[in-house]
Each structure stands twice: as structure tokens, then as C-alpha cells.
Amino acid sequence: MRQQLIVWFIFLGLMLPIHAKINPLLGSWRLVEFKSMEDAQPKLTPKDGQRFELFLYDDNRVEMLLDCNRANGEWQATANDNHSGSIQFSKLANTEALCPAPNLDEWIASQSDFIRGFIIRDNRLYLNLMADGGIFTWQRLTGHTDVAYSYIAPNAGGPRNWQVVATSGLNMRQGPSVNTAIQTTLSKDTLLDNLGCELAEHRTWCDVQPLGGGLRGFVAAEYLLPAVSPNGMVVFGTDQSAIRASLGVFDATGKISCNVSNLSDTFCRFYVARDSGGYATLRIETATGLSNVFFFRMGIAIGGSSSEADKPGSFRSERQSDASLIYLGNDSFLVPDTIILGG
Template sequence: MQTILISITALAISALPMQAGEWSVLLVGPTQASGSATIAFATDGSVSGSTGCNRFQGQAVFDGAGIVFDKPLAMTRMACPGTEVTRQEDTIVALLQDRVIVSLNPFTGELVLSRGDLSLVAAAQPEWDDGGMRPNAGLERPAGDPPYLGVFGLADPLDIRAKPSSDAPALAGVQSGTVLRNLGCSDHGGVRWCNVAPLSGAPVGWAPSEFLEPAGAALRAGQGAFDATSQIPCAKGQGAPTTGCPFGVVRGPGGSAVVVVRKPDGVERVLYFENGAFSGADSSQAGGGFASSSTRDADLSLIRVDDERYEIPDSVLFGG
């Protein structure tokens, strides 16, 4: 059967809000995406997401067959683990500039973005009452200690095997920088193996612990493995009233935390905390930065980032 692609904007500019929301990146070029790469479109033309390592945001104008960026993306600046994740990030950043053709496959519902020989394919994420953010990726908290592990130190994918043995069949391969659910580790044949699963929950299998390490809060937040999700009061715009904004939080020791908030315009803001105190936000506005501040009111951190306001209760950072 011939695959037919139609332009999103061929449906008319008014149809754009139907495509607003977050999409999971499936392919970057011909390669399966590593980690949890995403791209989101807001009705005001804002484009944001994750490369599987760093988060990005930008502004685009939608025309008759695609989107046009007039300046580079603003991005966080974490070092990406592994060459595959770094290569993926470089490709996504190179794609999302100038003019990008946007097409929709009406049979699969997949979104295709292309510019020259660069491309990515994405699938729509399901709508959730919490704005697309789910604690523990929508599953029970993993039983292992630590509950989440990150793959590291490999140029090639790490095999998840059916049994804790290098001779067992490989069920899947995961790239360095991928967060896995830890269902428990034990020794087998003199080698320590961990029972793991992707954030999707399947396949469940085994991987040697020498290529696994505790997944840091920033890595987990970038891939949506939150400890808790709910809403907090936030506002965007000088004098704008507060509204409930969905958030997800990854908690670290001693009051350290990474909080991802989805603003009213659909763009996400990442807030960092150390020892229970606000320490900064994700980089924004390439070439300019932003002004941020924090004050305390009882058990609330009142945070400003440019014209944005956030009220973060201590219970978000510490639980309870």
C-alpha cells in the first residue's frame, strides 16, 4: 500500500490546534530514537521538547507547508552520555532551524519533520488528566534500589536479555543515556545482573550491572521518570492571574529536586533545587539568558523567571 503524507497546514491553519501537544520521537533519520526524545507544539507557535538529553524551546511561524524558525533554539547544557545520544541531539538541533516541512501520515497518525536530508518521525502522546505527566511513567514505583538506572559507557546498544546470562537471547537493545526501571539486582555466575525494563514497562529482562549506574535527577526528569505529578499555581505575563499548571518532580537527597512545569502556553520550564532552595532554571533565550529570583513565604518558594511566576510548596521537594 502506498503511504500518503499530507501537510498539517494543508488542512488549514485553523487545524493547527488539533496537532498541538506533545509527541514522542520514534526515529531520528533512519535510526530508532534513544532515550525519551519529545517535541511539543503550542498554539502560539512555541516549540519545545527534549533531545533525549537536553531540553529545548523556540518559537516558530507556521506557514502553508511547515514551520519557520527565525533564531536558534534555547537549550539546557547537560553533557550527553554516549555518542549515540550526542549524535541524536546534534541531528535534532540541526533539523529544527530555518524552515522545516511538517507532514502527517493519515494512516499511522505519525508526524514527519524534514529539512533537506534531516528528518524525524514522532507519534502523538496520549492525553492525560495531569497534562501528560505521570508519576513513575504511569507504572508502580520500581522495587530495586536505586529504583532507576541509567545505561552508560557503551558506544553500541546494551542488550536486555531474557535471563541473567550473556548466552540468553536479547529481547531489546538500549542506548547509553537511557533510563531503565530497576526491578532488583542479584549475582548470577559471579556476575551481578539487574532485572530492568524501559520506562514503557516492556520488555522486562536482565542487563549486567557494570554498564548501569543510578540515574541522576536531571536525566530522569528529561525522560519523564517523575516521583510525583500534580499541579502548582503558576502564571506567565506581567500581572497575569495564577492558574494550575501540571508539573512533575524528581527528588534527590537532602531536598535536591528537578521540577518540570508545563506553563499555560504549553512550553515547559525546568526548575532546579538544592537543599530545598531554588538554585536556577533551564537556560532560555539563546544569547540573552533571563532574570530569576526566589523568596520564601511560610512553606512556599515563590519563584520568578522573567515574567513567569511559580509557587512551589516544600511538599513538592520533600514529599508528603
């Protein structure tokens, strides 16, 4: 009897939907190519600048970023083992913006109706169409875990930043309700700091502000995706670079070009404490011993301070090729991207 029960439990385990197990499908995937089984049909690959991404959630929701459009629906999968099995998507509802040619968005959404199987190998997800119609190849996004993101704050393990994907703009409201006042409208691709999310009025609302600070308010979560940093990562959890810098724990040091008032020296010593995804705290010391600290998020300089309390002027930053030119008062500092991102 004991042996029969063990065999029965093993059988049930093999037949459980894959979301009931540790699920390798969960997470975010980027389209690499579509290959037809017919030799005469060419292989399809996204063009430069196009983004086709697949998000599989543990509540059986599926979302797709299809270039300038977005689609959503539901998915179900049953595993043969931990790396293959059957999978199906519901009919996807998608936005209908006119993306730049060549337009693959509608075609990809329509083909999802015919997906029937999956294989995971070497961080790639292969989705097979029925009747040997072809194979979609997706690459797991670097920096993502095997668990799809949730709408939670970074200190609870959520993404640090969001990117607006609403093509016609996204209203930022005073509170988590359509009945509260609109404070501003955010344009597509705006980067936001994730300050946490909550359920209200049968939808998820996220507390946000522009990257690095500014007007704070609530936006509907369905128009957000985790932001991808310059090195291709989506970063989860809190930034530890400022804490490490305050403890004197740095990843690199050296000299950068600078222009400091009343000094002939054109180089300044830097110390950088890096976190992932272009987050970093940079300390720069001049020949006179003054210390300036600059903060980077997603590779972007967002603020700075000086040990000189009465230093005139304000912080600003501009891009120069593969570097940030930072101004603090009358002083300037040229910071190459490699210092912030590593490499």
C-alpha cells in the first residue's frame, strides 16, 4: 500500500500544472528570432531599436511588449520535466498603435494562438507552434531571476525603476484612484523610481516619481514595465552603493579629467562604489582636498554634493559621447561610462 501511494504521488506530481512547481518559465524573455520549419521562409529577427519581450507571471497572466504596442492575456503550461512541456496562451488583447515598419507586432500576437510546446535550454525559451509551424526563440533577460517581478517596492525585492509603456501618455494622480486629480501626464518611455504599489479599485497603483526625484504621485501599474538599464539589466532590490561608499568600500579608483576653479591641475582623483544596473556613488577629490560626491542611477548622474558648504552654483549634467560631463557650481568633471558601469 505504501509503495502504491508513493507511485500515485509521483504520477500526480508529473501531471501537476507547471505553476504548482518551481517554475522555470516565470520571468522575462526577449525575442531573438522566429524560424519557420519551411526552408523557403526566411528567419525573422527584430530590427535595431525594436523590443519584443515576454513576461510570464505566477498568477497565469502573460504580457508582451511588442515594439510600440503591448498585449496581455493568460497562459497555462504542463511540464513533462523541468525543461519542457506543453503551453498555451489565451487570445491576447493588444493595443493598436502604428509601429515603424517592418511591423511584426500584430503578427507575433496572432501567432501566439498557435503556441503549443516549450523547451528551456541554456537560458533560452523555445516556443513551438502547432503542426510544426515554427519556433520562437526567447532569451532570458540578463539580471532577471526565475521569478517574475511583482508590483512591490525595491526594499521588498521589486524592481528599482519603471518605464512608461503607454503610447498616448500616462496620467500621474494624487492618489491611487481615477477619482483623484491628475498632477501631470508622463510620456512614453519616461523612467520612474519605484516607491511601492498597492491595490485599490480592483487594480494595482504604483507610487512613483521621475528618475532621481521630482513630482510624486500614483499611476496605473498595467502601463509600466521594469526599466532596463544601459548594461541590459533589470535591477531588483535597493541600491547599496551609497552605504558602501560611506564605509570606504570602493570598486575602483583612478583619475578623471576635471576643471576646478583656481587650480591648474586638470585631473582629479575618483573613488567609485558600484551597484548593479548603472547605480553608483562617485567621490571625486580635488588637489586642494575638497571632496564632491555624485549619485548615478541607471548610468545617469542625478545629483551631487560638495564638502565646501558655501560652494556657489548648482548641479547639472550633460552627455558627451560615452561620458557624463558634470557641473557643480563653476567646476566640471568628465566621467566616462566605464567608471560607473564597470568594464
